[in-house]
Amino acid sequence: MADDVSSAHPIGEAEAAALVQRLRTALGDKGVSTDPHEIAPHIQDWRGRWRGWTPVLVKPASTEEVARAVRICAEAGASITPQGGNSGLVNGGVPYGEVLISLRRMNQVREVDPRNDAMTLEAGVVLTEAQRVADEAGRLFPLSLGAEGVATIGGLISTNAGGVAVLRYGMMRDLVLGLEVVLPDGQIWNGLRALRKDNTGYDLKHLFIGAEGTLGVVTAATLKLFPRPAVRETAWAVVASPDDAVALLARAKHLSGGAVTGFELVPSLALDLVVEHLPGARDPLPASAPWRVLIELSLPRAEGARELMEAILADAMEAGLASDAAIAGNEAQRAAMWRIRENIAVAEKAHGKARKHDVSVPVSRLPDFMTRAGALVEATLPGATIIAFGHVGDGNMHYNVVPPRGVDPEAFVEDAGAPVTRAIHDLVTELNGSISAEHGVGKLKREELADRKAGVELDLMRAVKQALDPAGRMNPGRVL
Numbered sequence: 001m002a003d004d005v006s007s008a009h010p011i012g013e014a015e016a017a018a019l020v021q022r023l024r025t026a027l028g029d030k031g032v033s034t035d036p037h038e039i040a041p042h043i044q045d046w047r048g049r050w051r052g053w054t055p056v057l058v059k060p061a062s063t064e065e066v067a068r069a070v071r072i073c074a075e076a077g078a079s080i081t082p083q084g085g086n087s088g089l090v091n092g093g094v095p096y097g098e099v100l101i102s103l104r105r106m107n108q109v110r111e112v113d114p115r116n117d118a119m120t121l122e123a124g125v126v127l128t129e130a131q132r133v134a135d136e137a138g139r140l141f142p143l144s145l146g147a148e149g150v151a152t153i154g155g156l157i158s159t160n161a162g163g164v165a166v167l168r169y170g171m172m173r174d175l176v177l178g179l180e181v182v183l184p185d186g187q188i189w190n191g192l193r194a195l196r197k198d199n200t201g202y203d204l205k206h207l208f209i210g211a212e213g214t215l216g217v218v219t220a221a222t223l224k225l226f227p228r229p230a231v232r233e234t235a236w237a238v239v240a241s242p243d244d245a246v247a248l249l250a251r252a253k254h255l256s257g258g259a260v261t262g263f264e265l266v267p268s269l270a271l272d273l274v275v276e277h278l279p280g281a282r283d284p285l286p287a288s289a290p291w292r293v294l295i296e297l298s299l300p301r302a303e304g305a306r307e308l309m310e311a312i313l314a315d316a317m318e319a320g321l322a323s324d325a326a327i328a329g330n331e332a333q334r335a336a337m338w339r340i341r342e343n344i345a346v347a348e349k350a351h352g353k354a355r356k357h358d359v360s361v362p363v364s365r366l367p368d369f370m371t372r373a374g375a376l377v378e379a380t381l382p383g384a385t386i387i388a389f390g391h392v393g394d395g396n397m398h399y400n401v402v403p404p405r406g407v408d409p410e411a412f413v414e415d416a417g418a419p420v421t422r423a424i425h426d427l428v429t430e431l432n433g434s435i436s437a438e439h440g441v442g443k444l445k446r447e448e449l450a451d452r453k454a455g456v457e458l459d460l461m462r463a464v465k466q467a468l469d470p471a472g473r474m475n476p477g478r479v480l
């Protein structure tokens with residue numbers, strides 16, 4: 001069954017020409033492109049690691065146009081890859097012969113309902129725009145991540161994106177109230193309900209969240225809004241180990257009554273890379289210790305906020321968990337601290353190739369993971385450099401391994417580094433963690449997922465795919 005539902009159906013040249021003609025008739029010239037220059041940025045991923053191809057780029061401007069295009073593809077037996085901002089990191093949105101449907105033109109705000117703390121946006125709205133719309137309505141849309149200037153609502157939903165505020169607000173799955181989806185046969189499912197309570201059977205929206213385009217095309221979503229915090233207190237603390245960072249997190253959560261919205265681990269190595277590659281960046285607190293944490297509290301009142309952060313940091317120093325700390329004194333300093341964290345991936349990219357691992361374990365087991373993973377990498381590839389950073393508050397590390405001198409980085413990132421990944425992922429599995437915490441599966445981890453998921457779980461996933469997309473035309477070869 002796995003092969004039935006995952007095999008691609010790229011179409012031949014003659015069929016492609018006929019298909020393009022039908023799509024043009026249905027969507028007009030604005031909605032269809034075969035121009036290689038226009039297509040070029042859509043068929044290469046953000047890191048420049050994968051390059052695909054497509055016979056046609058479809059650019060629908062409405063749900064009805066998406067449905068028309070999907071119906072035409074179904075009739076022609078052509079596979080589809082949906083795409084948003086193309087910032088995904090697992091080779092999920094780059095087409096390999098599929099018809100590419102870009103949702104970027106579907107960028108309308110359909111409704112903002114502050115009294116219901118909800119807004120309905122089309123799939124192509126970029127995350128920074130979603131945040132702006134919420135802010136304009138006096139609310140907060142809390143999702144925030146490094147690619148927020150390009151990632152779209154449809155892509156964020158389809159990858160169940162995480163980011164830097166999951167600790168308090170949850171993943172994208174937790175922020176979605178309702179969805180509108182074009183199904184693989186071209187039917188439109190309008191599930192745009194703005195309800196907090198709705199126990200009327202299976203909650204279908206969750207099937208499409210994190211499905212990476214394998215079950216349908218997300219065209220719009222109703223999203224949760226939150227009160228805007230009156231004040232954010234942000235601090236940068238120097239810690240000796242991930243163990244101390246996890247202990248500090250627990251104390252900060254307790255002392256703040258759950259007001260910690262961000263808690264990110266930054267190794268000094270990553271900090272050095274950002275300072276080297278990002279113009280204007282500097283270490284907020286020069287120190288020789290190997291780790292820093294970025295702590296953010298979001299509070300409803302300004303009174304007492306600074307004192308609360310000071311108390312948390314004083315407590316950490318008294319307990320021997322932090323050797324030094326600085327509180328952002330103004331918005332510019334706060335932004336500078338976050339800029340460091342958010343630019344680690346960018347600085348790493350400028351620095352060179354690394355083998356990436358987006359893994360999670362229970363927060364309590366993170367220190368154990370970090371110690372053992374370090375030893376495993378050294379044993380598997382002596383001299384390799386580890387750049388492990390990220391969402392320690394969610395137990396999620398971006399665990400990246402740079403090969404030592406003398407090892408070809410290109411080959412290491414492709415096949416030669418597989419033993420390192422196997423060692424790290426075996427450890428993650430032993431600790432009951434996940435080999436993909438927030439980036440998804442795509443083509444990159446598809447085979448490994450099949451090896452690592454228990455049979456029952458995988459069978460259920462395949463049954464869902466078979467029920468919704470029996471011909472296996474929606475983003476084939478991704479996830480399953």
Ligand SMILES: Cc1cc2nc3c(=O)[nH]c(=O)nc-3n(C[C@H](O)[C@H](O)[C@H](O)COP(=O)(O)OP(=O)(O)OC[C@H]3O[C@@H](n4cnc5c(N)ncnc54)[C@H](O)[C@@H]3O)c2cc1C
Nearest residue numbers: 084085086087088092093146152154155156161162213218
């Ligand atoms: C610098 C950087 C930092 C990042 N930081 C984070 C982070 O902190 N946390 C995190 O979770 N991710 C992060 N990412 C990954 C990426 O931003 C997310 O995966 C994001 O959700 C992708 O959105 P997109 O619109 O670019 O989707 P795309 O890359 O276009 O697509 C991603 C997947 O979703 C599918 N898809 C896209 N749109 C639709 C749709 N409308 N309907 C159905 N399927 C669709 C695609 O087929 C593909 O499988 C980061 C990426 C970069 C480059």
